[in-house]
Amino acid sequence: MDQQSIKNRFGIIGNSPALVYALDVAIQVANTDLSVLIYGESGVGKEVFSHIIHSLSARKHNPFIAVNCGAIPEGTIDSELFGHEKGSFTGAVESRKGYFETVNGGTIFLDEIGEMPLGTQARLLRVLEAGEYIRVGSSKVQKTDVRVIAATNKDLLEYTHTGRFREDLYYRLNTVPIRVPALRDRKEDIYLLFRKFAVDFAERYKSPPVQLDDEAKNVLMNYPWPGNVRQLKNIAEQISVLTNDKNVTADQVTKFLPETNFTRLPVLASGHTSANQKEFNNEREILYKLFFDVKKDVTELKRMFFEVLQNPAALHTNQNFKNENLLENFHNDIAPQIGHQPVVLNTNNNNNNNNNIDEHHEVEESLSIMDAEKELIIKALKKHRGKRRDASSDLGISERTLYRKLKEYNINE
Numbered sequence: 001m002d003q004q005s006i007k008n009r010f011g012i013i014g015n016s017p018a019l020v021y022a023l024d025v026a027i028q029v030a031n032t033d034l035s036v037l038i039y040g041e042s043g044v045g046k047e048v049f050s051h052i053i054h055s056l057s058a059r060k061h062n063p064f065i066a067v068n069c070g071a072i073p074e075g076t077i078d079s080e081l082f083g084h085e086k087g088s089f090t091g092a093v094e095s096r097k098g099y100f101e102t103v104n105g106g107t108i109f110l111d112e113i114g115e116m117p118l119g120t121q122a123r124l125l126r127v128l129e130a131g132e133y134i135r136v137g138s139s140k141v142q143k144t145d146v147r148v149i150a151a152t153n154k155d156l157l158e159y160t161h162t163g164r165f166r167e168d169l170y171y172r173l174n175t176v177p178i179r180v181p182a183l184r185d186r187k188e189d190i191y192l193l194f195r196k197f198a199v200d201f202a203e204r205y206k207s208p209p210v211q212l213d214d215e216a217k218n219v220l221m222n223y224p225w226p227g228n229v230r231q232l233k234n235i236a237e238q239i240s241v242l243t244n245d246k247n248v249t250a251d252q253v254t255k256f257l258p259e260t261n262f263t264r265l266p267v268l269a270s271g272h273t274s275a276n277q278k279e280f281n282n283e284r285e286i287l288y289k290l291f292f293d294v295k296k297d298v299t300e301l302k303r304m305f306f307e308v309l310q311n312p313a314a315l316h317t318n319q320n321f322k323n324e325n326l327l328e329n330f331h332n333d334i335a336p337q338i339g340h341q342p343v344v345l346n347t348n349n350n351n352n353n354n355n356n357i358d359e360h361h362e363v364e365e366s367l368s369i370m371d372a373e374k375e376l377i378i379k380a381l382k383k384h385r386g387k388r389r390d391a392s393s394d395l396g397i398s399e400r401t402l403y404r405k406l407k408e409y410n411i412n413e
Contacts (some may be wrong), residue, residue, distance in 0.1 A: 001056065003027065010048055013196050014189030018181035022049070029176045030056035035128060037113075037173045038151040040180030043228035046151040049178060050109040053149055062106035065099055070115035077120050079136050088137020100133055100144045107147045113173070114154035114165060121166045124148075128172050148173070161389075161398055183225040183232060190221050193229060197236035208246050210239055215250035223257055374409045377402070381411070 003023055006012070012023070029036060030053045038046045047066055054064045072080055079089075083098030099108055110116070116124070127133050128148060132141050150173050159165035183190060194212070202209035212220070225231055238256050239248060377395065384390035392402040405411075 001027075006052060006056075010052055012045075012048065013193045014186055015192075016181065016186035016189050018179075019186055019189065022178050022180050023052075025176065025178050026052050027056060029053065029178075031058065033147055035147075035173050035175045036149045036178060037156075037176070038149065038178045038180060040151070040153060041182050041226075041228055042153050043230035044180045044182060045229055046153075046180055047109065047111060049180060050107070050149045050151065054107040054109075054147075057107070057147070059106050059147060063103045064107045064109070065103050066109040066111060067099060068111045070112035074117045077117065078123065081120065082123060082133045082135055084136035085138045088135075092137070095135075098133075098135065100127060100146050101142065103146055104144050105146070107149060110148060110150045112152060113150040114152045114156055114159055118164075118166065121169050125166065125169045125172060128169075158398060161393070183228040187221045190225075190232065191217050193232055194220060194236050197233050198240055201237050201240040205241065207240070210243060210246045210248050212248050212253065213250065216248050216253045219250045219253045219257070224260060226260055370409070373405070374411065377405055377409070378411060 003020070006023065006027065012019075026036075026049050036050075036053060038049050040046045050066065051064070054060060067081070069077065078084075079092075079096065079098065081098050081100055083096050083101055084092050086092055086095045110124075123133060127144065127146070131143055131145060133144060134141055156165050156170050156174075160167040160170050183193075191212070195209075198209045220232075227234075235256050239253065242256075243252060245252075377391070380391040380394050381388075384394065388402055389399055392399045395402065397405075
């Protein structure tokens with residue numbers, strides 16, 4: 001079946017290169033049993049791709065079920081997917097089959113897979129690797145032959161770094177990735193979609209379809225559409241029903257479009273954040289950490305040297321200064337690293353001055369964040385023997401950010 005026939009069959013409108021490529025991948029992988037992970041923002045039509053894959057596969061005559069992992073409570077999702085035995089928990093008055101049993105031989109679409117609890121992720125990994133599962137409250141291993149297609153609007157790789165998603169499950173699901181483009185990334189398709197929705201609504205409500213002038217079309221094409229195709233369909237229905245004049249102008253269209261501060265730049269926000277926003281927050285946190293660590297170290301150094309200035313003999317007698325080479329170590333090791341002027345002390349005991357001090361230079365705090373950040377990254381790499389993943393976790397940043405910092409500071413591991 002060619003791509004145009006598939007578009008007609010599943011109601012897919014558009015010819016943007018990103019959409020065409022995503023369809024090509026879905027068609028090619030359909031006749032295999034490989035796991036597929038579909039990426040895309042909410043409202044782009046990820047579930048349609050799961051139906052395409054199932055309908056073109058050898059399992060097309062067997063059951064298909066779509067499960068929204070984010071809509072099932074954590075306490076019942078294991079029972080929903082794998083079934084349970086009678087009496088296994090309060091309210092389990094009889095045994096129940098799970099989806100992996102009822103859809104045996106078919107396809108299960110796990111939407112919003114990033115919302116799946118970690119315990120359920122471990123069970124799913126067992127199904128993918130061995131085709132085995134155990135009902136809740138049972139000890140009997142059962143077999144299943146189900147193809148899994150998953151979808152997410154989250155950055156699952158980032159979730160693996162923060163411990164919210166199993167890394168082994170991520171790579172097992174991500175055998176074949178399909179990225180469905182956002183509507184703002186396929187501007188040439190926006191008016192085609194609007195026209196299709198307008199015609200459909202006109203037929204439903206027995207009225208002529210609305211027509212947009214050129215300026216109105218430009219307004220639609222330049223709107224960011226945070227809700228993607230789903231939002232465009234709602235707007236098309238509102239315009240079709242609520243406008244008396246079927247020749248719609250740009251001003252009329254603008255009235256239906258909600259104001260949005262949508263941006264793809266990293267911003268400070270609360271609640272759910274994008275991958276770029278999380279990365280930005282992590283970098284800001286490491287800067288705060290650097291500020292506090294540098295300030296703490298400098299304060300401690302000041303305290304130590306004030307004690308030495310007040311009583312040089314403490315270098316040899318005080319328990320805090322047992323190392324007689326303290327000053328030499330500071331000049332050779334510490335001072336060059338933090339870029340301070342060394343403190344010059346006169347420890348000549350033949351002088352009758354009370355503090356035995358001829359001259360000293362004031363210690364200045366280094367405010368170079370870049371130097372301190374570079375030093376902290378080098379220490380983290382040494383601590384974890386060059387393992388970037390462990391070092392980035394220790395620093396509180398993503399592995400991608402650490403890689404960029406290595407390039408930026410020209411750090412050789």
